[in-house]
Amino acid sequence: MKNVIKSDVHRFSSLAKTSFPGYFKRLIPTAALCFTLAAGLLTGCLEPGIQQTVYKETSDTAASVFSGNDIGGTELPFGVTLQIDPSVLVPCELERVVDGDTIIVHDPDNNRLRVRLTGINAPESALEDESKNTEEGRDASKFLKELLADVKTVYLEYDEGRYDQYERTLAYVWIDTGSTYIMVNEVMLATGHANPVYIKPNLRYADTFRLYEND
Numbered sequence: 001m002k003n004v005i006k007s008d009v010h011r012f013s014s015l016a017k018t019s020f021p022g023y024f025k026r027l028i029p030t031a032a033l034c035f036t037l038a039a040g041l042l043t044g045c046l047e048p049g050i051q052q053t054v055y056k057e058t059s060d061t062a063a064s065v066f067s068g069n070d071i072g073g074t075e076l077p078f079g080v081t082l083q084i085d086p087s088v089l090v091p092c093e094l095e096r097v098v099d100g101d102t103i104i105v106h107d108p109d110n111n112r113l114r115v116r117l118t119g120i121n122a123p124e125s126a127l128e129d130e131s132k133n134t135e136e137g138r139d140a141s142k143f144l145k146e147l148l149a150d151v152k153t154v155y156l157e158y159d160e161g162r163y164d165q166y167e168r169t170l171a172y173v174w175i176d177t178g179s180t181y182i183m184v185n186e187v188m189l190a191t192g193h194a195n196p197v198y199i200k201p202n203l204r205y206a207d208t209f210r211l212y213e214n215d
């Protein structure tokens with residue numbers, strides 16, 4: 001780039017000596033330099049190492065929950081670690097949270113699904129027999145409701161077994177934070193609102209879930 005600038009200045013200076021009075025002669029090198037610098041900025045010749053950063057936009061984020069966390073950097077919200085290729089996920093409209101490990105969604109065919117979060121178990125909070133519900137269960141349910149309060153779409157990942165004995169849909173539930181996808185099942189474990197359970201054949205993330213076992 002320096003060679004380009006020197007060449008342009010020399011060319012315009014030579015022209016000034018033969019065609020312009022002294023006053024304009026002094027202005028030509030400066031004008032040529034400014035012209036060359038402007039052209040360099042427009043074409044991207046200057047500082048070629050600088051790249052434009054494109055941020056992913058989404059209207060279905062959990063931004064209110066994740067504000068203050070280093071999303072998309074070296075650290076994920078709540079200390080979770082799992083990541084996913086979004087192409088394998090099934091987007092579903094979230095209807096409501098039932099308790100700390102169960103949600104209601106509508107799939108792309110508008111089927112209403114009662115989804116049990118695979119691989120975790122939260123304390124009870126929504127049983128008809130109130131005596132069997134626990135304060136820990138109510139806390140887990142409250143946390144999940146707050147986590148998904150601003151989320152319109154959740155994304156399901158299925159394992160080998162699709163349904164449990166109660167005909168509930170079994171799935172790993174992912175949400176889009178705006179920068180990446182994180183798994184709700186793992187968030188519930190990482191925050192201490194649920195414990196891992198291992199029921200064959202759905203053991204895809206068993207090794208990761210074991211890291212959250214209570215001592």
